[in-house]
Amino acid sequence: MNNEDLSKINSFLSFKLGDEEFAAHVGKVLNILEMTKITEVPRAPEYMKGVINLRGTVLPVIDTRIKFGMPPTEYTTNTCIIVLDIDLDGESIHVGALVDSVQAVLEFDSSSIMPAPSIGSRYRSEFIEGVVNVDEKFIMILNMDAVFSSDELSNMHDKTKETEGSTAIVEIE
């Protein structure tokens, strides 16, 4: 399936980090795994949880909560690893994202996706593709390529404000 075909599909996988609900386009999701033993890689950044064996290949796993500026994930029976296909510098790589729980596959028309509020957001705007209102809940649709690019070492939670003062992101805790 090429990108054009993918963009015609309006299905999104929603998942929870803490109390907040996010969604990713299903075209990006390869797999959902139960939590397994993660081999830690020493001296790596905290959000890089380690690697797991995904049917013979080595898959790096990222703690999405740390990446989003939340406390580290506590493992429960609902904890899952979503295997994502990320486009990194034009190269397709696979990454596992630790999430607290996977919710559902939602379908909504692209017209119902609203642009993310550029002011008042806790998250850096380039990571959010839009916001959608499902059953009175706001679900943030993430740009997975941007979130999991390895160059984005800083937390999603904006800490680069000092250096990039012009990006009009205000931190509200």
Added chain:
Amino acid sequence: MDNFKQKFIEEAADLIEGLEKALLLLEQNSEDAGLIQQVFRVMHTLKGNSSMFGFELIDRYTHNLETVYDLIRNKKLKLSRDVLDVTFASVDHLKQLLDESNYSDPDFITLHNSLIARVSKIINAETVVETVEKSANQDIIPDLAKEEFTYYIRFEPINEIFKNGTNPLYLIDEIHTLGKALVFAHLNRIPMLIELDPLKCYTYWEIILVTSADVATLNDVFIFVEGESKIEIQRVSEEDILTDDFFTSELTRIAKIHKDIGIAATMKVAEAAKKRFLQSKAATIKKEKVGLKDASISSIRVSSEKLDSLMNLVSELVTTQARLSLFAEHNNTPELISISENVQKLSRQLRDTAFSIVLIPIEHMLTRFQRLVRDLSNDLKKDVVFITEGADTELDKTIIESLSDPLMHIIRNSLDHGIEDTHLRLQKGKPKQGKITLKAFYSGANVHIQISDDGAGIDPDQIREKAISKGIIPPDKKLSNKEILDLVFLPGFSTAKKVTDVSGRGVGMDVVKRKIADIRGEVEIESEYGVGTTIIIKLPLTLSIIDGLLVKVDETHYVLPLSAVDKIYAVEREQLYDKFNNVLVLEGKQVSFFNIRKEFELSDSPLPVEQVIVVNFEENRVGLVVDSVVGEYQAVLKPLGKHYKKQEMISGATILGDGSIALVLDTNKIIKLFSRIEDYTMNVNSGNK
């Protein structure tokens, strides 16, 4: 059809590469008829193939070139520098011609036409240059000496020959020493026993001799019996027809029936043999022509994708086999254990064979460098010879692919900055011709490639100054010579005073170092100011599998490359903790050590005894403390992925028999990191980010 075209392009690329190689040799030895023949042959094949697959431009182009070399072959044209230059330009052009997308580029067509014009000019100039006759004659003389003729010799000694003490057999023997001989002894004149006079010789001989000697020499053999005995010597053929089976069998047949062959019959049979001989000779020449192809019949062309997938499968198999071994161990079934051991043996063999397939000799990339040196030394007006040693050293093809650029850069550096101008060399008392040597050899599980030049060398003071002026090192910093030389591997460190077209465009040795590091190799530099520079590249034999030592630290398994491991000692924990300096005394020698738990910020080990693995680090032995040693393990290396790019000390991961993951440690990097050796490269790198 496209498939065939692809095949043609692949084959043509090979042919062109062969052509380039032959041309480089030909340049050294322009009189070598064999090489000229080879060049001609390649062009001919290229021409034929390209017209078959509709590459008209190549067809026409090679047709002209072929004409040139045909003229040279027939000594009608001298192989001049000009011709060679055009041919080299043509080789480059032919490579471009293989890519049809170039055809629409107007610049390309202009180049094409100008090259064709140059080639035609050479062909047309042919009538003017006729001064090659002399050298042609010289060529023929040694050929003549080798030529052999076939003689017919009839030797009928007089009956009384024994009386003057001559043994005719000795004469026959002497004839034999001159060459190959087929001797018929005719006994038909021997009378019945009653009439036989034992003092008389009744036997006579007919001999077919193949020799390079002339008739006079043959006559000399019979000089003492001449006049009395009947001797007949005649040349029957200009060729060695004794090799013709039919000739010999026919003669033998005649000798049996008629008891006597006679010159007439011999001539007749020889005539027939001659014809066949010439035919077979033509056939051998043809065979020689396709010799290049015959030689490669024992090998086949396989796409690299297929090889890659084979390698992947083998890697999977090794992983699965590890699982099987583990399972067999836990399931005490004797039969299962023997099966699993067999599988282990087979997969190990399969692995070794598969890996040897992807190893190719570095010779494949050397032509490119020969060419580079030739062209560059021309451009720079320097006289430089490029010498290669150990071209048959084999490396993983992916390594060879990624090695080409860095090597190119190093050689370019040597040519441009290393080798001095001719007059400067003479002033310094060095030979006029500069020398660049590329030497490849195996060293343990590694391959070393050394590129040395006998040029100016690197001035350590200059490097130092530059590093200070760039703020890389503080002015009062004391550095050893080696440390100073290592500074050239820093990003943005280009020491050439002036930036030339050839090298020194800002991308310097740091790129070389990074590229080599990408294939898990290391670069070192040695240089003596005024004498020359040597760059040593150390490479792993293969990228995808290593023999390792599996160890455990806390909950995680690690693999250390077995090639680095020297010895393992069990040491009590009192000796390892709360020490002022991290030094152990092992077998009477001091060994500094690092506790991996501590370095990885893990809690201290609860075990009473830990294992110290002594590894070789540069010239030293360094101990690494781990919880326990599991055993030897064949690790199929899997990349950790881009996200872990910065974890340099880990060269990859491998999947263990139970499905869990072990990390493969790069002992050199890890020790450098632990000992906090001032690695400016790292500092600068992190500073950039």
